[in-house]
Amino acid sequence: MTHPTSAGSWRVACRRAILGASLLGLALAAHSLQGGDDTVGDEKEPRPQQQNFQTIALDQQMRGFLGNGNEQVAEVVREKAQAQLELEIERIDEICGLTEAQRAKLNLAARLETARAVQRFEAFQVKYAGRSLDLQTQEGQEAWQRFHYEMHQIQHATPRHGGRTSLIGRLLVGGLDDRQRGVWEAEAALRRASQWRRIVDAGLLHIGSSAGMTDRQHEALVALLMEDPPRVDMGKARESFGDHNPVLCWYAMARLDEAKLEAIFDARQWAKVREVIEQGKVWRPTLESMKVIEE
Numbered sequence: 001m002t003h004p005t006s007a008g009s010w011r012v013a014c015r016r017a018i019l020g021a022s023l024l025g026l027a028l029a030a031h032s033l034q035g036g037d038d039t040v041g042d043e044k045e046p047r048p049q050q051q052n053f054q055t056i057a058l059d060q061q062m063r064g065f066l067g068n069g070n071e072q073v074a075e076v077v078r079e080k081a082q083a084q085l086e087l088e089i090e091r092i093d094e095i096c097g098l099t100e101a102q103r104a105k106l107n108l109a110a111r112l113e114t115a116r117a118v119q120r121f122e123a124f125q126v127k128y129a130g131r132s133l134d135l136q137t138q139e140g141q142e143a144w145q146r147f148h149y150e151m152h153q154i155q156h157a158t159p160r161h162g163g164r165t166s167l168i169g170r171l172l173v174g175g176l177d178d179r180q181r182g183v184w185e186a187e188a189a190l191r192r193a194s195q196w197r198r199i200v201d202a203g204l205l206h207i208g209s210s211a212g213m214t215d216r217q218h219e220a221l222v223a224l225l226m227e228d229p230p231r232v233d234m235g236k237a238r239e240s241f242g243d244h245n246p247v248l249c250w251y252a253m254a255r256l257d258e259a260k261l262e263a264i265f266d267a268r269q270w271a272k273v274r275e276v277i278e279q280g281k282v283w284r285p286t287l288e289s290m291k292v293i294e295e
Helices: 007-034 058-065 073-096 098-130 138-155 165-175 178-210 214-228 233-242 246-257 258-262 268-291
Strands: 055-056 132-134
Touching: 055 058, 055 073, 058 098, 058 138, 073 098, 073 165, 073 178, 098 138, 098 165, 098 214, 132 138, 132 233, 178 214, 178 233, 178 246, 178 268, 214 246, 214 258, 258 268
Parallel strands: none
Antiparallel strands: 055 132
16 A cells, blocks of 8 residues: 555545445445355454453464464465466466467466455555454544554555456557457446445445335335446456445435435435435545545
């Protein structure tokens, strides 16, 4: 994570750290209800593990959440990254039918991406090794938020599905022939729709618990949100929030025609839904500053 060098960038970094911590509970609840994705290994969302009541040992946090309890955390990070990227290449080959030359280039890109993942972790490890934090102090709480946010990004930083910023993604842009590119783009559109539906489900889970919805109301709201989704950088959304993020759904609701939304609910429900819409409006500047939305 880049260290802020100005007051403005520091405020943005702190806001992002607080954002990751504040959404963690919602992300974990949604994950337990809806299940995980196809990530290799048993990834866990970072949560505070308190020792001595209010003291947190950061080495233990790294071993627990990044190393699955293993002392050799860097090796676990390397194995997970390599396994994820190898599965992705298999997926691309199955969809596009790669030539031997194309596959060799993607395998090389995967090795380089894996090395980058290990380097990111090692820099993070050097920064926090041997440190403990006292959550009874303001300084300790702020340091924990920064640590938590950076650990969350390390956990979700391995490029997946040929993301545009990954070496594999760049190779796919220029390395596929017309037939392969058409097949891959169609698959990418389906995958993007599936990712967006997970985000929608996370947001509606909260609305359902606060306002209550019938099956018909739920289906009508899902239809509106799936018909006109915002432009979201799914990779950055996952790095910042995990796989089940309600805030992006609330932002999307704030973009919709309120008359169409209001027609779905009764007066009591609409009052609750309006609160969510206002939250979506409040979150827009933060989402824009994080470059999660591309509008």
